[in-house]
Amino acid sequence: MNKLAAIDQAYRIATLTEPTEEIQALLGDLDFGRVLELLLLMRQSPRPVRNPAGFLRRAIQEDWRPGQLPQQVDRHKENIEEQLYIRRGHAPDQAHNIVMNNRKEAPWTKYGHQEEH
Numbered sequence: 001m002n003k004l005a006a007i008d009q010a011y012r013i014a015t016l017t018e019p020t021e022e023i024q025a026l027l028g029d030l031d032f033g034r035v036l037e038l039l040l041l042m043r044q045s046p047r048p049v050r051n052p053a054g055f056l057r058r059a060i061q062e063d064w065r066p067g068q069l070p071q072q073v074d075r076h077k078e079n080i081e082e083q084l085y086i087r088r089g090h091a092p093d094q095a096h097n098i099v100m101n102n103r104k105e106a107p108w109t110k111y112g113h114q115e116e117h
Contacts, residue, residue: 004028007035014039015052022053026060040066062100073103 001009007027011019019027027035038059042049044066049055058064078099085095 003032006032010036010039014043017052020053023056026053026056030060037066038064078103 004024008019008024010032011017011023011027027038030038038056041059041064042052042055045055081099081102082092082095085098086092090098
């Protein structure tokens with residue numbers, strides 16, 4: 001069995017559904033062990049995963065690992081922060097990376113940013 005067929009089979013076992021072309025593209029370039037980790041994360045999600053492709057995309061981008069709960073994120077606040085960096089002259093992808101790094105620097109807070117007292 002080739003790698004892509006194995007990924008499709010693992011996805012079917014984990015979700016009881018067929019993988020879409022988008023999901024195949026997301027998972028196809030990854031190491032098979034990493035694919036299994038991502039599918040385990042999806043199975044362990046405390047809430048039903050309504051958008052598997054979006055879940056997997058975010059898990060890949062943010063390097064989620066099994067046993068690690070995803071952070072609750074205030075997307076509205078992050079969008080405002082991204083726009084601020086763009087207005088300050090950063091390219092949109094740079095602004096997004098800055099916001100993601102800010103979230104990773106302070107994971108102990110609800111939104112990944114240090115709270116002021």
